[in-house]
Amino acid sequence: MAPEPHTAYTVPFPPRPQPEPQSGLLTAGEHDDLLNPELYADYVRKSDLGQQVRALPVLDTARLLTVEVKDERGRPAPFVPVELRCSDGNSLTFTTQADGTVAFFPGMDRLSGTVHIRAADSAWRLVDVPRTAGTGRIGFALGGPVQAVTKLDLALVVDVTGSMSDELRFLQAELDSIVASLGERHPELDIRVGMTFYRDKGDAFITRTYGFTDDMARARDQLGKQFATGGGDYPEAMQDALVRAANQKWRPDAMKTLLLVADAPPHNEDVGATWLAAEHLRAERVQIVPVGASGVADLAEYVMRAMAAATQSRYAFLTDDSGIGNPHAPPAIDCYLVTRLDKLLTRIIDSQVSGRRIEPDKADVIREVGQYEAGKCVLPEGFGKET
Structure with missing residues (x-):
């Protein structure tokens, strides 16, 4: 009697253990293209994306x-x-x-x-x-007294397609930390939070919007009910989400910040509509703070950096220093500091509320890339000269 053939079994490689969601674990860097006009012009020239997507905005941050x-x-x-x-x-x-x-x-x-x-x-x-x-x-x-800043409307616009599952798990904890820190720094600040979640055409929904509320428990509950799925292809319906956010009931006497958390660009044919929504937000004095998540590639970074620069804001991006989630594409940026995401976003929003740039404490810096001096990259000798 012939022996029974051996059956080959494949033992799956165990996934990397992930910590329970809590604030202070995700890491990120940020960049201000208005402070680095020469580098931004070089970035736009080298990207050559305008040849592929004609609707892409072209900003000259050196000629302001x-x-x-x-x-x-x-x-x-x-x-x-x-x-x-x-x-x-x-x-x-x-x-x-x-x-x-x-x-x-x-x-x-x-x-x-x-x-x-x-x-x-x-x-x-x-x-x-x-x-x-x-x-x-x-x-x-x-002449006369100036109007004090006493209100903040903070809108979250979040891609909740399948590739964003890791970021979404941590976002609730980060939001709590950011709002609490801003409240400590500005006890008189009246903070409201609104949210727009988006996926893409063909998914269970394209956008889902919650109006501004000062009830943080309610905001946490709304955020906690979201889960990441769908998408399918790489681009998503960013333009629809920005239109929804632009139509929120922003207070005219509030500082207005929009956190755009995404890892993909709009579809090529929707870039024009996306930029029109960004221009509308700019006209309403909304400062867009994009947060590039894992998977961000050239087109997504280009669109989000343009939105940040046009609205006098900064571009933020997650890094691999935390070891959490999928690998994060390195940005096309010459210098930055890596810190905790919650502290980074708190600094950016606090800078927008207080009207002065706030740098991280040295103890908060995890890693430095390039030569960074108060938001500006030190340019190499001869940078930009024709050879």
Whole structure:
């Protein structure tokens, strides 16, 4: 009798143990393209993505026209309307952020060579728009007291397709930590949180939105009920989510921050709609803070960095230092500091509320990439010169 053949069994490799979700475990870096215009111009040129997706925005962060408004004592004046009129009669009106500034992009905003600008009811001033690299800065001083920042509307826009399961597990704990830290730093701050979750066409839902609430227990419950599934292909319905978020009931006298947590771009044919939504948010003084999660590739990083720069904000991205979740694609960024995600986002939002850039404590820095000095990368000698 022939012996029975041996049966081969494959023993599955055990997955890497993952810690229970809690704040302070995820790690991240951040970058401000408005502070690094030469590097941003080099990044846009080298990416060559404009040849693939024509609707991609092209920002020239080196050629800015920045309007800075202060009160009679030299303090930044938030929520001040700044009106700009071009020689052809077209006009733009934005309101100042907490640092008292509004940034105009001559190319993106289609400015004429000279423009008239006024802040609130001040006299009009004729200003030459920068034609080459170099920031034009125009100052206004207003009489009377400035309006204090006492409110914050914080919107979460989160990709909840299948690839985002690890990030979603930790997001609830991170939100608790961020809101608690902001409350400690600004006890008078009235904080509301709203949420938009999104997937893609063909999934059980495309977007699911919850209005702003100051009930943090309710917000935690809404976030805790979400789970990651669906998607299928790489791009997702980011444009629909941003439109939903733009239509939230933002308070006009609040600082407005939108955390966009995503690991994929919109579909190529939806990039134009995505950028229109971002421009609408910019007009409403909403600062977009993208958080690039695992899987972020060239197009997603490009779109999210453009949104951050256009809204006077910063681009954040998760790193592998925590050992949690899928591998994270390294960003096309020359220098940054790696810290805990909750502390990083707290610093960014606190900077937007207080109107001054806040750097991490040395003890909070896990790792440094490149030569970093207060948000700026030290450029190598001869950078940008033709060879």
